Amino acid sequence: MVGPCDRRAREPRVDARKAASAHGGFGRRLQVVRSSWPLLTRAKTNSTQAALAAGAGVVSHLAYFIRGEHHNNGITIIFFYLSLLPCLTFLQYHYLQVPLITSAVQTAVLAVSYAAGLYGSMLVYRGVFHPLRKFPGPFWARFSNLYHSWLLVEKSDNYRLMTKLHEQYGDFVRTGPANLSVNVPEAVQLVLGSKSKCYKSPWYDTSLPLVNLHSTRDIKAHELRRKVFNKAFSPAALVAYEERITPLSNLFCEKVAAFNGAAFNATHWFKYFAFDAMGELGLGESFHMLEKEDNRWIPALLMAGMADIAQLQPVPWSTPILHRLPFMAKGPKDFIGFVWQQVLKRKERGSDRQDILGFLLAAYEKSEKKNADYQWLRGDSRLTIVGGSDTTASTLCFIFYYLAKYPEQVQKLRDEFMPLLAASGKDHLDTKDVAKAVHLNGVIHEALRLNPPIPSGYPRVTPPEGMTIRGTYIPGGTTVVIPLRTLGRSEACYERATEFVPERWYSRPEMNKHKDTFASFGIGPYACIGKALSLVEIRNFIVKVLTRFDVEFAPGEDGEAFMEGAKDHFIIEVPDLKLAFKERKLL
Numbered sequence: 001m002v003g004p005c006d007r008r009a010r011e012p013r014v015d016a017r018k019a020a021s022a023h024g025g026f027g028r029r030l031q032v033v034r035s036s037w038p039l040l041t042r043a044k045t046n047s048t049q050a051a052l053a054a055g056a057g058v059v060s061h062l063a064y065f066i067r068g069e070h071h072n073n074g075i076t077i078i079f080f081y082l083s084l085l086p087c088l089t090f091l092q093y094h095y096l097q098v099p100l101i102t103s104a105v106q107t108a109v110l111a112v113s114y115a116a117g118l119y120g121s122m123l124v125y126r127g128v129f130h131p132l133r134k135f136p137g138p139f140w141a142r143f144s145n146l147y148h149s150w151l152l153v154e155k156s157d158n159y160r161l162m163t164k165l166h167e168q169y170g171d172f173v174r175t176g177p178a179n180l181s182v183n184v185p186e187a188v189q190l191v192l193g194s195k196s197k198c199y200k201s202p203w204y205d206t207s208l209p210l211v212n213l214h215s216t217r218d219i220k221a222h223e224l225r226r227k228v229f230n231k232a233f234s235p236a237a238l239v240a241y242e243e244r245i246t247p248l249s250n251l252f253c254e255k256v257a258a259f260n261g262a263a264f265n266a267t268h269w270f271k272y273f274a275f276d277a278m279g280e281l282g283l284g285e286s287f288h289m290l291e292k293e294d295n296r297w298i299p300a301l302l303m304a305g306m307a308d309i310a311q312l313q314p315v316p317w318s319t320p321i322l323h324r325l326p327f328m329a330k331g332p333k334d335f336i337g338f339v340w341q342q343v344l345k346r347k348e349r350g351s352d353r354q355d356i357l358g359f360l361l362a363a364y365e366k367s368e369k370k371n372a373d374y375q376w377l378r379g380d381s382r383l384t385i386v387g388g389s390d391t392t393a394s395t396l397c398f399i400f401y402y403l404a405k406y407p408e409q410v411q412k413l414r415d416e417f418m419p420l421l422a423a424s425g426k427d428h429l430d431t432k433d434v435a436k437a438v439h440l441n442g443v444i445h446e447a448l449r450l451n452p453p454i455p456s457g458y459p460r461v462t463p464p465e466g467m468t469i470r471g472t473y474i475p476g477g478t479t480v481v482i483p484l485r486t487l488g489r490s491e492a493c494y495e496r497a498t499e500f501v502p503e504r505w506y507s508r509p510e511m512n513k514h515k516d517t518f519a520s521f522g523i524g525p526y527a528c529i530g531k532a533l534s535l536v537e538i539r540n541f542i543v544k545v546l547t548r549f550d551v552e553f554a555p556g557e558d559g560e561a562f563m564e565g566a567k568d569h570f571i572i573e574v575p576d577l578k579l580a581f582k583e584r585k586l587l
């Protein structure tokens with residue numbers, strides 16, 4: 001890179017000889033290198049250096065990047081490279097007496113050559129030699145997960161994209177360099193079930209340093225933490241929780257009755273109910289969204305935070321980097337700030353009633369590793385609200401969409417639960433009657449089958465020895481995801497798969513062709529711990545509402561935009577659904 005007219009590069013040759021005789025040994029060798037540098041460069045060493053740098057790029061790919069996980073080291077890697085550039089420039093300038101500009105240019109050439117080697121090796125490996133090379137999928141997806149993200153930029157509708165890709169490429173689709181989407185019924189148990197050797201993918205690390213029951217990838221830590229949660233979800237606790245949900249369902253009915261049968265935004269109001277319920281049962285105090293407007297910003301804040309980075313879900317290394325940028329991830333940061341305030345308030349206030357936070361606080365008080373457990377307390381408090389509110393709210397939206405669309409379902413439900421209420425003398429289903437409410441349970445399952453609130457599945461990594469699913473070998477270290485919404489609507493699993501048929505869950509079991517593929521609450525060791533609670537909530541709510549109201553679409557609403565417009569931010573974000581609840585005329 002040093003040109004023949006470069007004066008500074010030539011001058012040191014005179015000094016070099018003097019210095020060499022003065023210092024002998026090392027000094028002499030250094031000066032020889034210094035003095036010969038311009039000659040060497042003139043002798044076309046530039047291309048040799050560039051080739052060496054490119055070779056180093058290839059080696060770093062094959063020796064480092066291709067092995068193990070590096071998604072959490074993104075910041076360190078960036079800083080390492082960024083600091084290497086000025087160091088290289090300085091070394092050339094100071095020790096080899098290459099002029100500053102020339103050193104900088106030379107460093108840039110080395111950096112570009114290194115990057116070319118690194119990325120070239122990566123692209124060739126992923127495109128030609130990767131163990132997943134035989135799996136079909138979009139051409140560009142094999143080179144980078146960024147292509148998958150790119151496909152989501154416009155609509156953030158991953159669940160729809162997966163359906164399209166499976167229609168086009170078949171049951172196994174390569175969606176990224178080391179990623180497969182597997183739309184096969186048997187995969188549910190093999191990948192997610194309790195005997196599976198698959199483990200949680202790097203995606204679960206994206207909330208670090210915040211850690212919670214859902215995100216932890218450490219099996220032992222998960223087991224221990226799950227024990228803390230288990231206490232909060234015992235059958236006795238659930239009965240006590242229902243006592244506190246009933247007033248919220250009643251309050252919802254009061255508020256909606258005030259619309260006098262006019263249209264209201266059910267999506268918003270179901271969220272107020274579900275968030276209030278999780279505030280009450282999770283943190284010990286309702287958020288009071290049903291009563292007043294003060295806190296109604298919370299669901300939007302939470303969703304905005306999830307939407308921020310939703311398209312980058314397939315690229316787990318990107319989130320820790322983005323989270324460190326001051327203008328990114330404001331939503332999640334504000335939301336955790338809000339939750340933490342609630343935790344402190346609850347801690348100060350104490351409580352004589354049971355709530356989930358009470359169990360988390362008790363574990364924290366006993367802890368001997370307060371620093372580490374502080375992150376668990378924050379993370380799990382947030383998880384309780386996030387995991388339990390939007391999921392339940394969107395499930396209610398889907399259920400009431402079907403009830404408005406098929407009014408005969410409303411009558412069928414009433415015919416079932418009214419006699420049960422009359423016999424028990426209660427205004428909500430008695431625990432012993434839950435199993436008898438087969439149609440009610442069928443309606444809930446059917447809505448969840450067709451519209452799982454976590455629609456694109458839960459990514460897992462195959463064990464080192466790989467695994468075989470329906471005769472297809474999947475190499476170890478592959479990130480596998482089961483596209484639950486696609487599978488839930490697949491004729492391979494269900495007869496009349498896209499139709500709403502609650503009877504398939506009790507009187508028509510032959511319509512479900514495969515056992516054990518329903519996984520809307522997850523299955524196996526990481527399955528939803530709040531499943532029973534959320535079912536209590538949903539049943540209580542449906543019974544209360546249908547006892548008092550008839551359900552219709554609001555004028556001008558047919559539910560189509562609602563169904564078409566849902567966005568996939570890991571948890572689904574449903575658009576507005578306008579309904580009209582009309583008070584029943586009871587004789």
Ligand code: HEM
Binds near residue numbers: 530534
């Ligand atoms: C319709 C409502 C709900 C649905 C569809 C649902 C779905 C799920 C799913 C699919 C998972 C596993 C995700 C994965 O493997 O990555 C999960 C985990 C979890 N859910 Fe739910 N959930 C619902 C309601 C609730 C409620 C009410 C709570 C109460 C706090 C809750 C708390 C949790 C927790 C703590 C986990 C982590 C469990 C673990 O990793 O051991 N969920 N949920």
